[in-house]
Every structure is written in C-alpha cells, then in structure tokens.
Amino acid sequence: MKTDLPHSFLPQRARPNRTSRRGLPAFVAAALAGACLLAAAPAGAVDVPIPNGDFSSATNVGTIGGGLIGGSGSDVAIGSSGPWTGSYYGALGLLAPPELSIAQGEGATIGGLLGINVLGLINNGGFFSQTLPVGYEVGKRYTIRARVSVAGVLDLGVLGSGNVGLALRANGTTLASTKTAPPQLITLGTIGVNEYEVTLRHDVIAPVDGNIDVQLLGTPSGLLTASLLAAATYTHVWLDAGAINPVAGSVVAVDGATQSATVGQPFPQPLTVKVTDADGDPVPNVAVQFDAPASGAGAVLSASTVLTGANGVASATATANTVSGGYTISVSVTGVDTPATFSLINTAAEPVAIDAVGPQDAQSTDVATMFAEPLVAKVSDEFGNPVEGAAVTFATPSAGASATLSASEATTDANGLVSVTAMANALPGSYVATASLAGVAEPIEFDLTNTLPGGTTIDQGGGGRQTGEVNSAFRCALEVAVARPDGSPYSGLQVRFEAPATGASSTLSDGTHTGTSLTVVTAPDGKARVQAIANEIEGDYEVIAELVGADGLPPVTFALRNVGSLIHADGFDSPCTPFQ
Structure with missing residues (x-):
C-alpha cells in the first residue's frame, strides 16, 4: 500500500557509523538533510504490495516478547495468520527482550528497549518482518518507506545506531539497512510532532537468492540515553520498485500547461514537465529542451535547457514578449518522439492609442442615404497590439449636415477593431464624425459629406x-x-x-x-x-x-x-x- 505524504519537511541523511553521527553539529546535519532531497527514492515507482502494510488486518493483532530476562524468539507469529512476524532477544541474566505488539489500525510497536553498561554496551532488541511472495529483479531500485512515531526526537544519531530503522533482506541476509547504508540511500523527514518518514533505497545490480524480506527494526547498539528511544511505532509501510537507470520514454506537462499573461509580464506558473520511463518511473538528470516561437507572439524563457531532478521534473519560467496572441511552447527530450506542449496566450496591455482604419479619403453620399463604408477604428496598446473589449465612443454634429450612426458606443473585437455605419441626414454639406477612447486625448476624425444628386x-x-x-x-x-x-x-x-x-x-x-x-x-x-x-x-x-x-x-x-x-x-x- 502506498500513501501520499506531505513533503514540507527537510529530509535528513544517516551517516555510516554511530560515532560520527552523534557528534554532528546541527548545521552539518541540516546540510546533509538538504543534499538528501536529491537522493531520495524516485516518486511514482511501481508499488510492490506489502500485505497488511497499514496494519488494518484483525488477524495480525497481538503481542509477543517481553517476559523473562534473556528470552528470545525468531519469526514468532503475531495474531492468527500474520503476515507480520516478530523476532526479539534479551541479554542472559541482564535484560528482558522488548515487547512487539500490533494493534489493529494503529501500527506495530517495539517497546521496552533497554541498554546497560557492564564492561561494555549491552542491549536487547527486536524487529518485525515478513517475506514477500516475489523476488528481487536485477536492474531495479527498491525503496522501502514507513512512518515512525516515537515518544521523543528521532534524529540522525538514533537512526544510525539501529535503535529505529528499516532493512531489506533475502534468505536471512541483510542487503540494506538504515544502520549501515551510505548517506545517499537514506532519508529522514518530519511529518508532524514526533512523527517521521524514514526511507531506505537499495539497487539490485546482481541476482539475489531468495524473495524480498522487509524488516522494521529496533536493535540499538548503544546505551538507552537521551539520544536513544525506548519505543517506536511503525505505520504505513510500503515498497516501490523502479529502474536504476531509467530511460526517458515520455515527457508531459504537469503544471502551467494552459495560461495567459499580459505582454511584457511573467506568466503566473512555471512551465513544468515530468520525464518518465516506460514503467512510469521518473527519469533524473535528463536534459529537457524548452523551445518558444522565433517570431510573433512568444515568450522569453528563464532557460532553454534544464536537467530533470530526482523526481524527473524540470521547469522553466516564461515572460510574455511584446506581441499579443496565442502560441505553443514545445518541450522535448532526446529519444522521446512526442514533445510536451504548453498553450500560452499573451494578452494586450492597457489601450493607449486609437487609429482610423479603412478608406483614408473623405466619404460622401447622397443626403438621406447610407455611406458606403463603415467608420472603423482600431485600439492598440503601447506595443501596437490590438486591444479587445475597449469602449469607443462615436459622435456626429448635433446640428446641420450630419449623419445618424448605428451606435454611439461600441467595443473592440479580438482584432482591436470597432465599427459603426452612418446614414446621411437630409442636409447637404461636409462635417466630421469622431471616434474617441477614454484616456486618449485626441479623438480620430472621419471626413464626411452629404451631397445632393445632380439634376435634383x-x-x-x-x-x-x-x-x-x-x-x-x-x-x-x-x-x-x-x-x-x-x-x-x-x-x-x-x-x-x-x-x-x-x-x-x-x-x-x-x-x-x-x-x-x-x-x-x-x-x-x-x-x-x-x-x-x-x-x-x-x-x-x-x-x-x-x-x-x-x-x-x-x-x-x-x-x-x-x-x-x-x-x-x-x-x-x-x-x-x-x-x-
């Protein structure tokens, strides 16, 4: 089972040994945390089902361990039919084993972890595990994740000590563990108060004998002091499998695919694509090419080539150029036939100019008849782009030779154009019709003449x-x-x-x-x-x-x-x- 988690936390990376971890200054830990974000297991890989990974099964409820000092048990069934089993050990004559319990819908808890110093460090310990009905595949990257709740702070030193952690095994052999894995394979991130997400990644580059065995461990290797934990509860366990070196198979727009911006202004959303392989897994470190039109309406991009991150995502910001209109940004990846596309629109700025369109010479018509050509005006912004929806006011003289207009006010169309027709009144003579735009000082003029036919x-x-x-x-x-x-x-x-x-x-x-x-x-x-x-x-x-x-x-x-x-x-x- 896989559950989406918020990722507002800064992940942390465990280091190889306890001594170096526990002495890390806070700023070094934070630096490691930031670096690990790029090394996290790829999101979107194919789930490998883990039975009862959410601990909701009523048949897998119960408690084992605890009791006599020095007691132990290996793969002890929990509940009537599992699938989770428990293993635990105490220290003969010194420590009782921890208790391993599963509560329906509440997770699996390892409690009663202890440590003493008797001429050395002595600890009890235990772990939950189950063997899955599938084996490892060569060339696959396996990522196990779990939520961990503790009654204290889970930090890098505790994770590296083995007090809390995850492991992947096969036939009883540990392939990867949060106790020993190199830093780039482990993340630790905060979800809520005393709740964390732990992630372990393992690449299979050679055949592995045996099926996948997952382990939730509580096996400290140091004293239970303030830096170690006496109990931990695991919930939401899942396992992903994806290609180690995925090959780009597709590139798709995932954010900002359709949007608009005023000419000369940035678009509100970045142009974001995701590159995945044939299995749908993200492909990191792939060069993504962003291409805008070379002429006409287009955009200025923050970068023409961007590398995908660990999640297969790459993005660039776009600023509309000074030409209005719709266009397409194409995003391509070498080896992928179909590019991703973004449909963008540059909208005109505020109207600042009005001009006459059509016949530039004066028009004339017989009195009481329609002028042959409409009175047409065009409204533009500061870059000469047509402005749609601008209100234009037309007027003719109120006395003497004049014309009746089809409308005194009209709005411009998508081409910035607006027009009215004119009917000459009954008076012969020349006059001027005007078209004006709010905010523009000078109206445009149309020279008109009402004529009397010869022979009247x-x-x-x-x-x-x-x-x-x-x-x-x-x-x-x-x-x-x-x-x-x-x-x-x-x-x-x-x-x-x-x-x-x-x-x-x-x-x-x-x-x-x-x-x-x-x-x-x-x-x-x-x-x-x-x-x-x-x-x-x-x-x-x-x-x-x-x-x-x-x-x-x-x-x-x-x-x-x-x-x-x-x-x-x-x-x-x-x-x-x-x-x-």
Missing part, C-alpha cells in the same frame, strides 16, 4: 399666387415638390420657407410649429407644405422656399397679397391644394 429639382407645387384677407388663412397651401434626377419624389429633404419679417407678411404653419421662417421635411410624395396666415398689414409680398444646403438651386417664390376685404382672389382659376 425643386418646383412650385401649388399656391403660387394668392390673395387673402388680413388676419386670415390663405385658401391654398404653399407647396413645393422636390424630385430626384429620374423624376421620382425625393423625400426626407429639408425645405425652408421664409416670409418677410416686416410689413405685409404672413405667419407660416406646418400644423405644429409657426413663424415667419419655417423648415419642413419633404413627405414620401416629395412635397413640403405650409399654411400662410395673412397678418394685419395690407400689401403685396413674396414667400420664398429653398432647399436647405442646395446652394446651386434657385428658390421657389410665392406671390401673396393681403387685402382688407376679400372681394375676389387671383389664381382661383388655377388648381391648388388647401392645407390639411
């Missing part, structure tokens, strides 16, 4: 000569007809009617507004009409009607007379339309 005509439609009684409405409407060059009615144009401001005159009305000057829009039939109401002054005068903005077309005149008493009226014989 404005004619009198009725009421051209009338006589009316003072303070009364004239009988016929003052009417003009505007036509396109093909003779069809031209609707939507503005016609301004002007009556004299003094003397004999009329007040003009379109049914809603009144005055001596009135502007009326041509109806679908192309006609504009007003009602004339004579003032109190008798006399002859003219009302003039002209097409607004059409400077080249002559005005239409209406000859009117105000009389005190209406006896007859000129023009009654001519057809006219009463104002409605």
